[in-house]
Amino acid sequence: MDETLLITTFIVLGALTFDFINGFHDTANAIATSVSTKALKPRQAVLLAAVMNFIGALTFTGVAKTITSDIVDPFTLENGSVVILSALISAIFWNLITWYYGIPSSSSHAIIGSIVGAAIASSGFFGINYSGFIKIVQSLLLSPILAFIVGFFVYSLFKVIFRNHSLTKSNNRFRRYQVLTAAFQAYTHGTNDAQKAMGIITLALIANNYHDSTDIPFWVQFSCALAMGLGTSVGGWRIIKTVGNKIMKIRPVNGVAADMSSAAIIFGATIFHLPVSTTHVISSAILGVGASHRRKGVNWGTAQMMVITWVITLPASAILAGIVYYFLQFFM
Secondary structure (H helix, E strand, C coil): CCHHHHHHHHHHHHHHHHHHHHHHHCHHHHHHHHHHCCCCCHHHHHHHHHHHHHHHHCCCCHHHHHHHHCCCCCCCCCCHHHHHHHHHHHHHHHHHHHHHCCCCCCHHHHHHHHHHHHHHHHHCHHHCCHHHHHHHHHHHHHHHHHHHHHHHHHHHHHHHHCCCCCHHHHHHHHHHHHHHHHHHHHHHHHHHHHHHHHHHHHHHHHHCCCCCCCCCCHHHHHHHHHHHHHHHHHCCHHHHHHHHHHCECCCHHHHHHHHHHHHHHHHHHHHCCCCCCHHHHHHHHHHHHHHHHCHHHECHHHHHHHHHHHHHHHHHHHHHHHHHHHHHCCCC
16 A cells, blocks of 8 residues: 555544544534433434434535635645644544543534644645635634524523413423424534535545545545444533533523524534534523523533633644644654
8 A cells, every 4th residue: 555545544534533523522512402301311312413413414515615625725735644634633632632521612623723733834824725714713703603692582582482381381392392403403413513524534635636626525425424423322421411501401492492593503504615613503502592591590600611612722723733743744
């Protein structure tokens, strides 16, 4: 096996590993609210999320094309293999650290920041496609704000519509609805998050002359969908506890409002080929619902910790990827 093929194989395996880790790291996004309200048992919720993540990942490729071509130029990327491998190592390391400590950080921020950091280490600041990168950063920053606003509005609407209904009966009804909203949330997660690894693999194939366009090969799409689904089936219980319990006490009506709000934002971003952080979006939707329900019932300390992690992930992963790049270039 020649050196280029060997390195490409390592990158593909690394991207699938990242996708697998992303699956169990971000399982909480789809099922935390339904588990905390007992709408679904944990094993049922994880299985549902795994299946819907897999189906969602097979549905779209627009976000993958954005990752492939909007951060760096895949056809002129200098030392492309080292850049991509450095980015993957950095993002995987960051995801594992935050998963271990139960912090719902963003896999999207981690991989995008890592690509930027490794590319700068390779080609300097002129190696970045700033118009595309700024567009991606805007979507990452605006999506949680929109999720908070939509979550606040949707729950406020629920309060008006169901103000004369029995709380017990409403909760039982919404608990059934939550199975559907959790499924849709998992589906939208697959339509957006799994595509990031697809973009990484396609970027590597182009950089190493195994592919000549930004179109995503089906084998790449299928393998990433499978890795995401398998990762989701493992379950990220530490983060599920944070998202499901430590932000606010979630009732079924809260969970439905949060799931509907976040799924709408994620799916809208997918339609426009924009990568977003599903972690940021679902957490912000829960915060919006909580602020509408009862501000004092929200654990703003947990929210503050999450925001700090969100802020530092992009620069931290970029710096880490740059360090990894400098080490790898001596061996490749």
